[in-house]
Amino acid sequence: MLNILLSGCNGHMGQSIVGICSELDDVQIVAGINRTAKCLNDFSVYSSCEEFSGAADVIIDFSNPNNLDMLLKFIADKKIPAVLCTTGYCDEQFKSILSASAAAPIFMSGNMSLGINLMLSLVKKSAAVLGSTFDIEIIEKHHNRKIDAPSGTANMIANAAAEALETKPEYTYERSSKRCKRAKNEIGISSVRGGNIVGEHEIIFAGQNEVLSIKHSAMSRDVFANGAISAARYMAKITSPGLYSMDDLLKSALGE
Structure with missing residues (x-):
């Protein structure tokens, strides 16, 4: 027992x-x-x-x-x-x-889900191939009672991508105070809080004329x-x- x-x-x-x-x-x-x-x-x-x-x-x-x-x-x-x-x-x-x-x-662990940890592996592989020419953005969504932002999982995803990049990136958590073009070596992280969303994480690799998204949604x-x-x-x-x-x-x- x-x-x-x-x-x-x-x-x-x-x-x-x-x-x-x-x-x-x-x-x-x-x-x-x-x-x-x-x-x-x-x-x-x-x-x-x-x-x-x-x-x-x-x-x-x-x-x-x-x-x-x-x-x-x-x-x-x-x-x-x-x-x-x-x-x-x-x-x-x-x-x-x-x-x-x-x-x-x-x-x-910042996330106890098997699916999220598989996602981290996919993120590393994708960043290694696309990171030098694609912009990377992360969006995380949670219920309206969650206190911390960004989520621990969003940070895990950002760190997984950063490990595979040749140049250390800068994490950008909000853009409202900036009036400038997006830097090439940054990873944007956005947080959404609302309703009873259990947990949703998406990483976007945005290139010229194509976008790759990897997303995980927890239903319970x-x-x-x-x-x-x-x-x-x-x-x-x-x-x-x-x-x-x-x-x-x-x-x-x-x-x-």
């Missing part, structure tokens, strides 16, 4: 994970962590990690960047594997995660919840400290 400590258990993503786990015979949520320690399900909920004294094989976090320091201290002290699914971290927080991974196994939060549970299964078997990613999970699944 895989025992999961779920941070952000009362949020939309947390409840998606709870719902999926309730239908699995070999996975259970042993406790939840939530800023408002209100019990919505049949497990105890605490307002901080320090209040939890039970046993867990892995912790999944789908909460808020403000909880990171608390989580990293708990992870390092308990040496418990962690799956960090929260987005919106700043550069200093990324450094903190990297530092904490020296003490415990940490899995981090269960896409990300299933990915988080798969990552938890993988990380529960990891004993060596380090920073792990979806690439490691996919390689493991393929037996590489």
Whole structure:
């Protein structure tokens, strides 16, 4: 039985994970962590990690960047594997995660979808072929409750394209303050917030007389919840400290 400590258990993503786990015979949520320690399900909920004294094989976090320091201290002290699914971290927080991974196994991904991670591979190949002569623009769309912009996934897509380019690009997040021609070495990133859009990401390679678009649409939060549970299964078997990613999970699944 895989025992999961779920941070952000009362949020939309947390409840998606709870719902999926309730239908699995070999996975259970042993406790939840939530800023408002209100019990919505049949497990105890605490307002901080320090209040939890039970046993867990892995912790999944789908909460808020403000909880990171608390989580990293708990992870390092308990040496418990962690799956960090929260987005919106700043550069200093990324450094903190990297530092904490020296003490415990940490899995981090800006998007837990298998389709998105396949998209990243396609983006790298496309940018390597088209990047020198095509303009690159990224459009991401999410529901009206999402706080961070651009999304962590949009940044992942931009970084994937940038890795394949010969010249380091400049990321442009808005154009209203600019009165100039588009620079050749830039990647434009635009954000849309509205309704209950689960998640939509598109990268556009715009050339002379032709346009290539690669697009991914998530129809349900269960896409990300299933990915988080798969990552938890993988990380529960990891004993060596380090920073792990979806690439490691996919390689493991393929037996590489």
